[in-house]
Amino acid sequence: xxxxxxxxxxxxxxxxxxxxxxxxxxxxxxxxxxxxxxxxxxxxxxxxxxxxxxxxxxxxxxxxxxxxxxxxxxxxxxxxxxxxxxxxxxxxxxxxxxxxxxxxxxxxxxxxxxxxxxx
Amino acid sequence: xxxxxxxxxxxxxxxxxxxxxxxxxxxxxxxxxxxxxxxxxxxxxxxxxxxxxxxxxxxxxxxxxxxxxxxxxxxxxxxxxxxxxxxxxxxxxxxxxxxxxxxxxxxxxxxxxxxxxxxxxxxxxxxxxxxxxxxxxxxxxxxxxxxxxxxxxxxxxxxxxxxxxxxxxxxxxxxxxxxxxxxxxxxxxxxxxxxxxxxxxxxxxxxxxxxxx
Numbered sequence: 001x002x003x004x005x006x007x008x009x010x011x012x013x014x015x016x017x018x019x020x021x022x023x024x025x026x027x028x029x030x031x032x033x034x035x036x037x038x039x040x041x042x043x044x045x046x047x048x049x050x051x052x053x054x055x056x057x058x059x060x061x062x063x064x065x066x067x068x069x070x071x072x073x074x075x076x077x078x079x080x081x082x083x084x085x086x087x088x089x090x091x092x093x094x095x096x097x098x099x100x101x102x103x104x105x106x107x108x109x110x111x112x113x114x115x116x117x118x119x
Numbered sequence: 120x121x122x123x124x125x126x127x128x129x130x131x132x133x134x135x136x137x138x139x140x141x142x143x144x145x146x147x148x149x150x151x152x153x154x155x156x157x158x159x160x161x162x163x164x165x166x167x168x169x170x171x172x173x174x175x176x177x178x179x180x181x182x183x184x185x186x187x188x189x190x191x192x193x194x195x196x197x198x199x200x201x202x203x204x205x206x207x208x209x210x211x212x213x214x215x216x217x218x219x220x221x222x223x224x225x226x227x228x229x230x231x232x233x234x235x236x237x238x239x240x241x242x243x244x245x246x247x248x249x250x251x252x253x254x255x256x257x258x259x260x261x262x263x264x265x266x267x268x269x270x271x272x273x274x275x276x277x278x279x280x281x282x283x284x285x286x287x288x289x290x291x292x293x294x295x296x297x298x299x300x301x302x303x304x305x306x307x308x309x310x311x312x313x314x315x316x317x318x319x320x321x322x323x324x325x326x327x328x329x330x331x332x
Contacts, residue, residue, distance in 0.1 A: 044274025051213055051271065052245040055238040058215055060231050065214025068267045098214035106265040
């Protein structure tokens with residue numbers, strides 16, 4: 001049976017990993033052709049690291065990169081949040097192979113994606 | 120970023136302000152083909168001289184594949200002069216497919232070469248994020264602003280407590296709508312410009328002096 005594996009990864013699972021471990025896990029899984037939906041999402045530094053490591057993994061005709069979408073962070077409006085620039089961690093991130101996951105629409109509150117089986 | 124790192128960043132920012140650190144290093148970021156090099160060239164033309172450019176531009180993505188830095192550009196606004204180091208970075212992207220270059224008329228080997236150089240350019244651009252005092256984020260005002268590249272750059276600047284100026288470029292095009300960018304990221308200053316035509320540059324320099332001066 002041909003299909004696409006979609007993994008919905010809980011906040012509890014992703015929180016157990018260190019930043020580099022998260023990034024490596026995501027790249028490894030996406031290179032296998034999986035689409036990942038992270039309940040917690042990545043912080044901006046991790047997203048930048050993921051872009052950097054994805055570029056190192058690109059190979060012609062094998063892996064052309066990732067499609068990644070997440071919502072802009074909601075700033076913490078509390079007094080302490082303003083002082084320490086604390087951002088809300090409740091963000092969702094969708095990541096998949098660029099040749100299989102196409103973003104159709106994205107705005108502040110909606111990510112609409114088309115998943116294609118053709119490689 | 121943990122609390123200790125946030126404290127260090129905040130302390131460093133306050134220290135720099137107290138002692139009037141000169142020559143803040145500002146990176147020009149954005150997705151490929153947003154007009155980063157065109158804006159860099161316009162800044163040089165306006166403040167350094169018509170003969171100097173930061174790099175060549177083309178309609179093919181990833182024309183800039185290595186970051187280029189120009190130190191000590193003096194920009195005058197309302198009687199005050201600020202000195203900035205400007206870094207024109209390669210376009211950030213999460214995917215690079217050499218087939219896209221072939222569709223632009225490049226040969227197979229040329230496309231693969233550009234693809235390899237482009238990936239190295241993106242890595243270089245990401246690494247620069249650690250060494251900047253602020254960012255000018257260039258967006259194409261004819262495109263949807265909610266791209267991962269924009270979200271990542273803005274998130275990084277917010278997490279590091281560094282100033283950011285959004286430039287809604289290409290307002291000379293008929294389907295440009297800079298108000299969409301303003302609505303998407305209302306927490307940051309935004310200036311509509313056409314770097315190609317030189318439209319809105321006075322407002323841009325005013326905002327530049329306010330954010331980074």
